[in-house]
Amino acid sequence: MHRPATDVLSSGVGRSLAAAVGNTPVVWVSDPLTPAGRGFWAKLEGFNPGGLKDRPALHMVATARARGRLLPGAEIVESSSGTFGLGLALAGKVHGHPVTVVTDPGLEPDMHRLLCAQGARVDLVTTPHPVCGWQEARRLRVRELLAERPGAWCPDQYANPDNIAAYASLAHELTAQLGRIDVLVVSVGTGGHSAGISRVLRVHAQHLKVIGVDASGSTIFGQPARTRLMRGLGSSIHPRNVAYEQFAEVHWVAPAESVWTCRALAGSHYVSGGWSVGAVALVAGWAARTHPSGTRIAAVFPDGPHRYLSTVYNDDYCREHDLLDRRPADDPEEISDPGEWEAIRWTRCRRIAAPVREGLR
Structure with a gap:
């Protein structure tokens, strides 16, 4: 049968590469990051050709x-x-x-x-x-x-509001896949996907709690900027696209903690990714352990493991940077204000304030 000439044949099928983007799956993540019967849903953006972005x-x-x-x-x-x-x-x-x-x-x-x-x-x-x-x-x-x-x-990408608008499709996919979402766990870099997803989800769920995940050494949420090993989350400037008002709390995660979680995910669930995925999964697992039973938690995994085979999944690299076998604590350190002390390990803060964005004029 002759098929009519068309650029897009059906959802996810077409002659353009753009048809391969979106409609990514969600998977249930539990043990060893959570006890049996607890867990969270992970949105696998690594199924896009290049990832979330x-x-x-x-x-x-x-x-x-x-x-x-x-x-x-x-x-x-x-x-x-x-x-x-x-x-x-x-x-x-x-x-x-x-x-x-x-x-x-x-x-x-x-x-x-x-x-x-x-x-x-x-x-x-x-x-x-x-x-x-x-x-x-x-x-x-x-x-x-x-x-x-x-x-x-x-x-x-740091200041263009079209970066935020681009993630409406991801938010709608999450709603179609999971229905009610109570807690959203997202990494923060340019601020685009955390802002874009949370704003759309909150239209249907005013109770939505958004937990931001940042890197140690990042200045986004008021910590001092340091040289960072992790790529893909965190920033040494203050991007205008970060929607500070959307966050209930922020967690800073260190490189060794992300590496342990990435490898635990790969070994137990056959899904994993890079620095952002490890950091998000660590915090989402904690959220699943500490929130009431029945809380529906969604976490966004920005990419897959492939670009990190020489770093996160390379024993020699991890040994050189003292990242091997450093299992994270069961719970984060707690600070009441981002300026209280420098977060060099997994740390949580429930006070969110937008800093002066001197990096972007």
């Missing part, structure tokens, strides 16, 4: 084209620690744009190779900003490249 990359590029801000064939230039870069490489292929990803020496060699293989140009900054670290150095380099290349466009 395929969604905002496609949406932001399509929206900019529709508004005339991104002209046909114009270059896309953006700062990324990796995953958004993959999403932009995908969006560039879909819409016909060259992509330059500005990153820093912390980018994993495997990710560097993957970005290049997928057609992106990688521009590496070599010196961190003296106050705001690598992220600010990358942003300043993006400005230089935009000035040098007339017509080039930057999505600005």
Whole structure:
């Protein structure tokens, strides 16, 4: 039977790469992160071609084209620690744009190779900003490249509200898959997915509790900025897209705690991911243990394990950085204010205040 020529044949099936993004599965996660009979639902965004940030990359590029801000064939230039870069490489292929990803020496060699293989140009900054670290150095380099290349466009994932809007689809998927959601556990980096998902879910569930997961050494929630080993969550600047009013509490997680949780997940559930996934799973497991029985907890796993085979899942790397076999405590440390002390291990705070965003003007 002759099939009519069409770009999209049915949900999730089409000639465009964009059809492969979305409709990701959820799985139930329990022991060893929770006791028997307790657990949480994990949304596996690693099932997208490049991960969670395929969604905002496609949406932001399509929206900019529709508004005339991104002209046909114009270059896309953006700062990324990796995953958004993959999403932009995908969006560039879909819409016909060259992509330059500005990153820093912390980018994993495997990710560097993957970005290049997928057609992106990688521009590496070599010196961190003296106050705001690598992220600010990358942003300043993006400005230089935009000035040098007339017509080039930057999505600005840290401040562009289209980053937030892109996650409405994920929120609707969660509602269709799980129905009522009482607690949402999400990592925080640019602030896009935590803001976009929580705002949509809260329309149908005013009682929703949002738990943010940050990295030790990140300044997003008022801690001092330090050099961070973990990629994909945390920040050395204050992104405008972080919706502080949505969070009930924040947890900071250290690298060794994330590594242990990633490996425990892989060994017990055959699902896992990188630094963000380990940190989110640790906190979601704690939430499942400490909230009343019957509380429905959803956690967003931003990616899969593949870009982390040389780091999180590499014994030599983990041994070199003292990350092996460091099982986390059963409960986080508690502080009453982000400035009370520096969180160098898993730490929880229920006071959320938006700091001055001096990193973004």
